Amino acid sequence: MKKSSAVSLPKDLLIFDAHCDTASMLFEQPWNFRGNPGHIDLGKARKGGLKAQVFAVWVDPLLAPHRAMKRAMQLLQTMEQKVFQPRLAAKVTSQAEMAAALLQKKLAAWLFLEGGHIIENSPEILHIFYSLGVRGMTLTHSKNTDWADSTTDTPRANGLTALGRRIVRQMAEMGMAIDVSHAADKTIAHVLAATPVPVMASHSNARKLCPIPRNLTDEFIRQIAARRGFIGANFFPAFIKLRVFEQIEENFKQFAREIRERTRGHLDDPDFLSRVEWEYYVRSVSGNETVAVNDLVDHIVHIAATGGIDCVGLGSDFDGIPSTPAGLGSAAAYPALIGVLRQRGFRENEIRKICGLNLRNFLRRVEKKGRGK
Numbered sequence: 001m002k003k004s005s006a007v008s009l010p011k012d013l014l015i016f017d018a019h020c021d022t023a024s025m026l027f028e029q030p031w032n033f034r035g036n037p038g039h040i041d042l043g044k045a046r047k048g049g050l051k052a053q054v055f056a057v058w059v060d061p062l063l064a065p066h067r068a069m070k071r072a073m074q075l076l077q078t079m080e081q082k083v084f085q086p087r088l089a090a091k092v093t094s095q096a097e098m099a100a101a102l103l104q105k106k107l108a109a110w111l112f113l114e115g116g117h118i119i120e121n122s123p124e125i126l127h128i129f130y131s132l133g134v135r136g137m138t139l140t141h142s143k144n145t146d147w148a149d150s151t152t153d154t155p156r157a158n159g160l161t162a163l164g165r166r167i168v169r170q171m172a173e174m175g176m177a178i179d180v181s182h183a184a185d186k187t188i189a190h191v192l193a194a195t196p197v198p199v200m201a202s203h204s205n206a207r208k209l210c211p212i213p214r215n216l217t218d219e220f221i222r223q224i225a226a227r228r229g230f231i232g233a234n235f236f237p238a239f240i241k242l243r244v245f246e247q248i249e250e251n252f253k254q255f256a257r258e259i260r261e262r263t264r265g266h267l268d269d270p271d272f273l274s275r276v277e278w279e280y281y282v283r284s285v286s287g288n289e290t291v292a293v294n295d296l297v298d299h300i301v302h303i304a305a306t307g308g309i310d311c312v313g314l315g316s317d318f319d320g321i322p323s324t325p326a327g328l329g330s331a332a333a334y335p336a337l338i339g340v341l342r343q344r345g346f347r348e349n350e351i352r353k354i355c356g357l358n359l360r361n362f363l364r365r366v367e368k369k370g371r372g373k
């Protein structure tokens, strides 16, 4: 029997991932960051060669309008307590800080908000989050905000409202990454029209290969690439293969009555509703068709072929997805992904771009466009 050979990574390879929900996991579970049962901890990051990570401060839209900011603050505090510790990871807010962290061999940890509802329609609150070190924001999550439509909600603003345009321009001026993952097509079109700066889709795949609204059309891939933006490939099997998406939808529907019964009398408790919804989401992935690392790499190949090798990277969504491709179960498994990228014919310099350089260069451009820089 042939012994499986481990994939060796160059020591100076930067693996930099654009999206994870580890902050939420660490908030909800009595876990620490040194070692935990989730997808990302320090041990797994070291084993897999993960050197920098964008941590999403995700707040369930169920907590909007009046409890979302509080939850974001709680998540920031969780990050301070559990992650930004001298022997664990360095909070970074600029290219210079990231370079310093990498030099000290520390995991460089960026903070983004996930869900524009967190700022409660207030450009002032957005400023405060910038002051706290947040350097990007996903405009929506699964529900519309008052100023931007989500791709998984019924259109209300028909894209961005005037306030939405103002917020997006403010982000560009501050040097905050505008993240259009989860945004409706019209919202993305309005963002691209509202500002000329590079934008990102931190954790989205190609709609051509998995035709769901949550993924990007080829036209958006081209437009984001043309203005030197960034697209991070999402590891969630349901966004990689349509069949898996359909299986989850079917399974979830079967739970509808059970969910209604369990949540009856709790409709004013968004935390409870959120937990129950997640529990059934996790149950909905059991028995799904398996997705291989190669299937994920199909999306990377397609995004690179459509937008060029400089726009594509990683947006795992680790700790926010209830299942992963086989063999890519945590951050410790990045070498397996790199092995497949090699098999698929990517050259080493291209692999470096996909694994981290493209994201790093994108954030450098965002920072430079920020006012006063």
Ligand SMILES: [Zn+2]
Residues within 6 Å of the ligand: 114, 181, 182, 203
């Ligand atoms: Zn997300």
